[in-house]
Amino acid sequence: EVYADYAATTPVDRDILKNIIDNADEFGNPSSIHKAGKRAKAQLEKARRQTAALLNASASEIIFTSGATEANNMAIRGVIGRRDRPHVITTEVEHASVLNTFKALEADAEVTYVPADERGVVDMAALKRALREDTALVSIMLVNNETGVMQPIYEIREMLSGSDALLHVDAVQAFGHMTVDVEDFGVDLLSLSAHKLYGPKGVGLLYKSKDVHLDPVITGGSQERDARGGTENTMWIQAMAAAMQKASDEMTRRSIREMQLKELLLNTLTSAEIPFQVNGDVNQSASHIINLYFPWTDAEFLLTALDMAGICLSAGSACHAGTLEPSHVLSSMYGETDRSTKSIRFSFSYMMTDEEIERIAEALGDIYERLMN
Numbered sequence: 001e002v003y004a005d006y007a008a009t010t011p012v013d014r015d016i017l018k019n020i021i022d023n024a025d026e027f028g029n030p031s032s033i034h035k036a037g038k039r040a041k042a043q044l045e046k047a048r049r050q051t052a053a054l055l056n057a058s059a060s061e062i063i064f065t066s067g068a069t070e071a072n073n074m075a076i077r078g079v080i081g082r083r084d085r086p087h088v089i090t091t092e093v094e095h096a097s098v099l100n101t102f103k104a105l106e107a108d109a110e111v112t113y114v115p116a117d118e119r120g121v122v123d124m125a126a127l128k129r130a131l132r133e134d135t136a137l138v139s140i141m142l143v144n145n146e147t148g149v150m151q152p153i154y155e156i157r158e159m160l161s162g163s164d165a166l167l168h169v170d171a172v173q174a175f176g177h178m179t180v181d182v183e184d185f186g187v188d189l190l191s192l193s194a195h196k197l198y199g200p201k202g203v204g205l206l207y208k209s210k211d212v213h214l215d216p217v218i219t220g221g222s223q224e225r226d227a228r229g230g231t232e233n234t235m236w237i238q239a240m241a242a243a244m245q246k247a248s249d250e251m252t253r254r255s256i257r258e259m260q261l262k263e264l265l266l267n268t269l270t271s272a273e274i275p276f277q278v279n280g281d282v283n284q285s286a287s288h289i290i291n292l293y294f295p296w297t298d299a300e301f302l303l304t305a306l307d308m309a310g311i312c313l314s315a316g317s318a319c320h321a322g323t324l325e326p327s328h329v330l331s332s333m334y335g336e337t338d339r340s341t342k343s344i345r346f347s348f349s350y351m352m353t354d355e356e357i358e359r360i361a362e363a364l365g366d367i368y369e370r371l372m373n
């Protein structure tokens with residue numbers, strides 16, 4: 001089997017997993033005041049300092065969550081919750097955890113959805129037009145999970161200078177592939193998930209600048225400085241910290257390898273004369289994702305045929321797979337064309353081999369031949 005769907009999720013790093021199991025004796029509740037609790041608390045706070053340092057944040061600015069979906073909800077609902085029907089801005093190409101959160105809050109906030117252009121980049125003129133004096137929040141992703149296209153974070157920050165709007169960034173697909181520095185970006189809120197960077201599923205974090213106050217979404221005990229009730233998932237939080245550390249330490253090596261794999265795929269498909277077009281601007285995309293339009297067939301058919309050939313790929317967000325609706329990201333970029341139903345996302349890992357890429361190209365070639373004859 002060849003798996004090329006690493007933007008959907010990654011395997012857990014075995015060394016990190018082993019380390020966690022070796023430390024499993026430390027099982028205390030970090031909120032307990034006895035020694036066992038204090039030791040767990042120390043572990044938790046060590047992980048918090050480590051993740052904070054990797055983002056150039058302070059430890060007090062990190063809130064651990066059950067993943068990026070929760071972190072995105074926490075940021076968006078937390079800002080909207082304390083205000084009286086505020087104006088907020090997001091883009092049409094966000095992940096479902098952002099987009100559907102705003103959709104669910106349309107009675108509580110006035111939401112403007114800004115489209116992306118054909119490069120996959122947010123329409124900056126439209127963003128500028130949307131921005132108002134009373135805009136409370138702008139939520140925009142750093143790297144798109146379907147196309148890999150990076151949004152112009154510095155230009156967006158610049159556009160917001162002098163405005164009171166908070167900037168929330170979903171950086172799930174960015175960390176480990178590029179430097180994520182909250183200070184340098186000038187963001188107020190930033191979401192991450194461990195399972196996209198060889199950590200476990202079900203753990204993530206929200207960076208929240210100390211100047212920002214959010215209404216809690218998960219109310220309960222006073223954990224996470226009252227921002228999120230519930231006993232902290234100490235094991236997985238430590239695993240996330242370790243995975244982030246490793247992803248950061250190995251970032252250059254990993255992303256160079258990912259870029260090589262991407263190049264290899266594009267070159268192999270071109271020399272095999274399999275017709276395709278790249279969706280979005282390949283020169284503005286993260287190292288590990290590429291989205292290709294195959295005008296000669298439907299993505300649904302192609303994915304099934306590839307799966308039968310032992311190739312695991314997806315059309316975009318796994319959160320929509322199964323139904324395979326037209327991609328909302330590609331529809332925003334290109335309008336209602338067949339690109340939205342005839343495109344596939346390839347997402348790479350530094351662990352992949354050249355042979356795996358060749359097998360993907362071969363399988364695509366076989367399907368193409370069969371359809372053409």
Ligand code: PMP
Pocket residue numbers: 007008066067068069070095097141143144145170172173192193194195202203204317318319
């Ligand atoms: N945002 C983006 C851009 C994503 O790719 C994902 C994962 N599909 C999420 C948010 C949600 O992350 P999680 O699975 O940790 O809830």
